[in-house]
Amino acid sequence: MKQLFQCVAAAVLATTSLAQAADLTVDVAGLQSAKGAVMVAVFDSAGHFLKQPLRTAAVAAQPGQVQLLINDLAPGDYAVSLFQDENGNGKLDKNLVGMPIEPYGFSNDAAASNGPPGFDQARVHVGAAGNTVTVSLR
Amino acid sequence: MSALSLQRRDVLRGLAASGALLALPALAHAGDPPAHSRLAALSSCLQDSLGGTASISGRWPAELRGTFYRNGPARFDRAGERYRHWFDGDGMVHAWRIDAGRVRHAATFVRTSKYVDESRAGQFLYPAFGTDIRRRPVRNNDSGNVANTNAVAHAGKLYALWEGGSATELDPASLETRGLHTWRDDLAALPFSAHPKITPDGVLWNVGLVPGADKLVLWRVDANGSLGQVGMVDVPQLAMVHDFVVTARYMVFLVPPFDLHPAPGTAYLDTHVWNGSRPMRAVVIDRTAFTLKRIVDMPAGMVFHLGNGWDEGDNVRFDACIAPDDSHLRALGAVMQGVTLPTASTDTVLVTLDLGKGTARSDTLLRGTEFPRVAAADVGSRYRQLFVTTTHSNAQFGMTGVACVDVESGRVDRFEYGPHWIVEEHIPVRKASGRGQWLVGVAYDMRKQQSVLAVFDGAHLAQGPVARARLPYAAPLCFHGNFLAA
Numbered sequence: 001m002k003q004l005f006q007c008v009a010a011a012v013l014a015t016t017s018l019a020q021a022a023d024l025t026v027d028v029a030g031l032q033s034a035k036g037a038v039m040v041a042v043f044d045s046a047g048h049f050l051k052q053p054l055r056t057a058a059v060a061a062q063p064g065q066v067q068l069l070i071n072d073l074a075p076g077d078y079a080v081s082l083f084q085d086e087n088g089n090g091k092l093d094k095n096l097v098g099m100p101i102e103p104y105g106f107s108n109d110a111a112a113s114n115g116p117p118g119f120d121q122a123r124v125h126v127g128a129a130g131n132t133v134t135v136s137l138r
Numbered sequence: 139m140s141a142l143s144l145q146r147r148d149v150l151r152g153l154a155a156s157g158a159l160l161a162l163p164a165l166a167h168a169g170d171p172p173a174h175s176r177l178a179a180l181s182s183c184l185q186d187s188l189g190g191t192a193s194i195s196g197r198w199p200a201e202l203r204g205t206f207y208r209n210g211p212a213r214f215d216r217a218g219e220r221y222r223h224w225f226d227g228d229g230m231v232h233a234w235r236i237d238a239g240r241v242r243h244a245a246t247f248v249r250t251s252k253y254v255d256e257s258r259a260g261q262f263l264y265p266a267f268g269t270d271i272r273r274r275p276v277r278n279n280d281s282g283n284v285a286n287t288n289a290v291a292h293a294g295k296l297y298a299l300w301e302g303g304s305a306t307e308l309d310p311a312s313l314e315t316r317g318l319h320t321w322r323d324d325l326a327a328l329p330f331s332a333h334p335k336i337t338p339d340g341v342l343w344n345v346g347l348v349p350g351a352d353k354l355v356l357w358r359v360d361a362n363g364s365l366g367q368v369g370m371v372d373v374p375q376l377a378m379v380h381d382f383v384v385t386a387r388y389m390v391f392l393v394p395p396f397d398l399h400p401a402p403g404t405a406y407l408d409t410h411v412w413n414g415s416r417p418m419r420a421v422v423i424d425r426t427a428f429t430l431k432r433i434v435d436m437p438a439g440m441v442f443h444l445g446n447g448w449d450e451g452d453n454v455r456f457d458a459c460i461a462p463d464d465s466h467l468r469a470l471g472a473v474m475q476g477v478t479l480p481t482a483s484t485d486t487v488l489v490t491l492d493l494g495k496g497t498a499r500s501d502t503l504l505r506g507t508e509f510p511r512v513a514a515a516d517v518g519s520r521y522r523q524l525f526v527t528t529t530h531s532n533a534q535f536g537m538t539g540v541a542c543v544d545v546e547s548g549r550v551d552r553f554e555y556g557p558h559w560i561v562e563e564h565i566p567v568r569k570a571s572g573r574g575q576w577l578v579g580v581a582y583d584m585r586k587q588q589s590v591l592a593v594f595d596g597a598h599l600a601q602g603p604v605a606r607a608r609l610p611y612a613a614p615l616c617f618h619g620n621f622l623a624a
Contacts, residue, residue, distance in 0.1 A: 027350050049171065091322075093323070094324075095278075095324050095325060095326050095327050096324050096325060096326050096328055096355070096368070096370070097328065097348050097351060097353065097355070097370075099278040099327050099328075100277060100278055101277060101278060101323075101326040103277065104277065110274050110275075111272060111275055111276070112275070112276070135273060136274070138274070138275040138276060138277040138281065
């Protein structure tokens with residue numbers, strides 16, 4: 001009986017938090033192959049950008065486009081980085097001098113020049129109603 | 139100068155540029171007269187492929203059989219947008235196939251990811267050497283790889299090479315693009331430059347430049363095509379190393395004095411600012427260990443191409459085509475807008491480095507030269523015959539003659555095609571007897587708007603070609619190529 005109450009309480013709490021949280025839909029375009037998975041990381045501040053993701057998600061790759069849903073985000077500003085882990089080793093492969101050699105991308109398709117873009121360039125706003133962003137793999 | 143006259147000059151320049159843009163016709167239409175005779179050779183090839191049979195005049199040497207592979211930029215415009223530098227164009231690889239006295243020509247664009255994406259989109263998408271276009275995000279160096287600088291056969295494979303990224307492998311027979319060649323997973327997209335040297339033991343030596351990181355990447359690919367060694371050497375203020383020489387013990391690079399000023403919205407070329415108050419530096423690398431041996435200062439100078447070199451004791455000697463400044467590099471941008479700028483003379487110089495004392499001496503062998511080449515058997519060792527293209531003018535686009543310079547005696551044997559020709563790189567091909575060279579090269583006949591492959595006796599250039607193979611059309615101008623004997 002006590003357990004049942006706990007479950008109900010948890011469900012109510014979850015419902016409550018859902019009502020105050022938003023979903024970020026990430027459409028990933030430009031996949032050339034079905035190799036591996038698309039790995040997404042969501043960051044909530046410049047200080048954490050590309051260091052400590054708030055959330056991560058993954059979906060199997062397929063040629064063309066894939067979609068990921070990051071739910072239950074508190075309304076606010078975020079930045080998204082993603083890559084296609086073609087060889088399934090869990091990381092974005094780079095060459096001897098540090099250039100990425102697997103497909104990757106950032107929200108806003110923020111440009112990289114001699115290094116990745118900053119949080120501000122990749123910043124997207126997620127309102128109470130959520131948001132959908134499209135990121136092109138490069 | 140008043141502000142008004144400055145403005146007026148800018149307007150005139152703008153008008154000239156836009157007028158030239160409209161006037162430049164597409165290439166490979168023999169009937170169209172060129173609006174700008176020499177610069178008409180810089181119009182875009184709008185066909186994916188070209189092909190035809192040449193008509194022969196003179197007596198083609200029966201022993202000279204094989205394929206002369208060439209590569210050069212051939213697509214300069216899309217959707218009314220024209221590149222701002224000759225080096226920007228998408229690479230087209232050519233094969234002049236010579237057999238039983240017949241000469242056939244075929245050329246096709248290298249299907250780089252850039253060319254494929256941009257053909258599909260109908261517009262330029264990615265940054266080029268001299269034109270900053272960013273309609274699509276860039277993954278790495280190979281996003282802008284135009285594979286337009288050289289065609290090199292090695293260990294049974296054919297590569298289209300560019301300066302800033304991977305080698306692109308082609309089918310040697312069909313010229314179809316097989317894709318980027320990666321010697322090892324962690325070497326993907328690492329620059330594999332366009333002027334590898336193949337020593338007589340079959341080993342291929344190459345370099346790559348990592349812009350902004352001040353690193354020279356050094357490559358050795360063994361005679362069987364497998365990766366021999368990769369190394370990296372730090373060189374401060376590294377910029378625009380296009381070519382090098384290999385000797386028995388060293389690789390030698392000349393680093394011109396550019397200051398780098400990278401900025402958003404700036405084309406790669408325009409991040410290079412000439413600083414004539416700094417020296418040109420000869421960077422000498424131990425070719426076995428891939429370590430820095432010594433850097434020797436030379437007078438400020440710009441160099442694209444070196445021919446060959448050798449070492450003896452503390453000395454390293456090599457030839458290079460050196461100009462006192464970068465005016466030639468800039469002029470090859472202006473020509474794209476129909477403007478011909480005067481340039482400083484580029485001269486063949488024999489350089490002697492004393493690695494013990496750290497000194498350099500330069501002796502001018504011939505003025506007004508480019509595209510130095512030596513016999514394959516001479517690469518890395520002492521040589522006498524150096525073949526170059528020549529010009530008498532510092533105020534026109536393209537070369538007009540060929541010469542053989544005896545590096546020891548200074549004697550020059552030369553042939554002048556004439557003012558109505560644009561003479562491309564000519565390369566020596568060993569005679570079957572083993573004694574002497576044929577000299578083979580393409581030139582563009584402006585009056586007939588046709589490309590002509592000529593063969594000379596390398597010991598008697600002044601006598602003119604022994605035979606010519608004339609196409610019924612103009613093939614786009616190329617930068618570099620190599621002969622693969624049948």
